[in-house]
Amino acid sequence: MKAGLLLLALLVLPAGLNRFGRFFAAEIFTWALYAMGFNICFGMAGMLSFGHAAFFASGAYGATFAILHVARDPWLALAAAVVAATALAIMVGFFAVRVVSHSFVIITITFSLVLLLLAHSQKDVTGGDDGLLFPPLALFAGAGPSLATPLVTYYVALAVLVLGYVLLRRLSRSPLGLVFQAVRDSERRATLTGYDVQRYRWLAFVLSGGVAGLAGGVYAITHAQVNAQLFDITVSVDAVIWTLIGGAGSVLGPAVGAALVLAFTHAVSHWIVYTQIPVGILLILIVIFWPRGLSGLWPSSRAS
Numbered sequence: 001m002k003a004g005l006l007l008l009a010l011l012v013l014p015a016g017l018n019r020f021g022r023f024f025a026a027e028i029f030t031w032a033l034y035a036m037g038f039n040i041c042f043g044m045a046g047m048l049s050f051g052h053a054a055f056f057a058s059g060a061y062g063a064t065f066a067i068l069h070v071a072r073d074p075w076l077a078l079a080a081a082v083v084a085a086t087a088l089a090i091m092v093g094f095f096a097v098r099v100v101s102h103s104f105v106i107i108t109i110t111f112s113l114v115l116l117l118l119a120h121s122q123k124d125v126t127g128g129d130d131g132l133l134f135p136p137l138a139l140f141a142g143a144g145p146s147l148a149t150p151l152v153t154y155y156v157a158l159a160v161l162v163l164g165y166v167l168l169r170r171l172s173r174s175p176l177g178l179v180f181q182a183v184r185d186s187e188r189r190a191t192l193t194g195y196d197v198q199r200y201r202w203l204a205f206v207l208s209g210g211v212a213g214l215a216g217g218v219y220a221i222t223h224a225q226v227n228a229q230l231f232d233i234t235v236s237v238d239a240v241i242w243t244l245i246g247g248a249g250s251v252l253g254p255a256v257g258a259a260l261v262l263a264f265t266h267a268v269s270h271w272i273v274y275t276q277i278p279v280g281i282l283l284i285l286i287v288i289f290w291p292r293g294l295s296g297l298w299p300s301s302r303a304s
Contacts, residue, residue, distance in 0.1 A: 014154050022150035028259050029157035030218045033164045035254035037211025038239040043248030045204035046184030051108030052212050053235035054115045059085040059213025060230055063220040064132050073141035078217040085213020093205035097198055112233055119228035131227030153222045160218050169251045180204050245286050247295025256294055
C-alpha cells in the first residue's frame with residue numbers, strides 16, 4: 001500500500017517541477033538504482049566493494065558504443081550496458097571473491113584504478129575527460145519523443161528504477177537472496193550447511209555489477225554523453241555513503257540514501273563550496289545514532 005502511494009506520488013510529481021527539477025529527479029532515480037545494485041554486494045552478501053564505479057562506467061560506455069556503432073535504440077543500449085557490466089563483473093569477481101575482508105576491498109579498488117587509468121590513456125576509444133557525445137535519442141529507435149525532453153527523461157529513469165526495485169525485492173525474498181544473507185551473516189555457518197560460499201559470493205557480485213551497469217546505461221541515454229571520470233573512485237565511495245545512510249540490507253534504503261544526499265548536496269551547494277563536509281557529518285551522525293541507517297526507522301526495513 002505504501003509503495004503504491006509512493007509510486008503514485010512519483011508519477012504526478014513532474015506536474016509540480018520545472019525543467020531542471022524533472023531532469024534532477026531523473027538523475028536521482030539513476031543514482032538510486034546504482035545504489036540498490038551496489039547493495040546486493042554489500043548489504044545483501046556482506047562484501048564491501050570500492051570498485052563499483054567500474055561497473056557503472058562500463059555500463060555507460062557499453063550503452064554508448066551500442067548507440068554509436070550498432071543502432072540508435074535506447075533499449076538496445078540498456079541491454080548492451082547490462083552485458084558489458086556483467087561481463088566485467090564476472091572477470092573481476094572471479095578474483096575478488098577468493099579473498100575476504102580488507103583484501104577484497106584492495107582488489108576491487110585496484111581493478112577500478114586500473115580501468116580509470118586505461119580510460120584516460122585510451123582517449124581515442126573513451127574520449128578521456130572530454131568524453132563521447134551523441135545526439136539525443138528518440139524513445140523508440142528513431143521514433144517517439146526525445147530523451148532530451150526532461151519529462152521523458154524523468155519517466156524513463158523512473159520506469160527503470162521501479163523495475164529494478166521490483167526485481168531486487170523479489171531477489172531479497174527468494175531462496176537465492178536468503179543464501180546471500182546467510183553468507184553475509186556467517187560464512188562458516190553457511191559452509192557447514194553445505195553452501196559453496198565462494199560461488200554465491202561471486203554470483204552476488206556479478207548480479208550487483210549488472211544492476212550497476214544498467215544504471216550506467218540509463219545515465220548514458222539520458223545525458224547523451226559519457227566520460228572517463230565515471231570510473232573515478234569517488235563514484236564508488238558515493239555508493240558506500242548512500243547505502244550506509246539509507247540502510248544496508250534494505251532494498252529501498254540505499255535509494256532513499258542516494259535521494260537524500262543528492263537533494264541535500266544540491267540544497268547546501270548554494271552556501272557551501274565543499275559539500276562533502278556536511279555530508280560527512282551527516283554520515284557520522286547516522287552511523288553513531290542509527291547504525292542500521294534510515295531504513296531502521298521504518299517497520300520491516302530489511303525487506304522493504
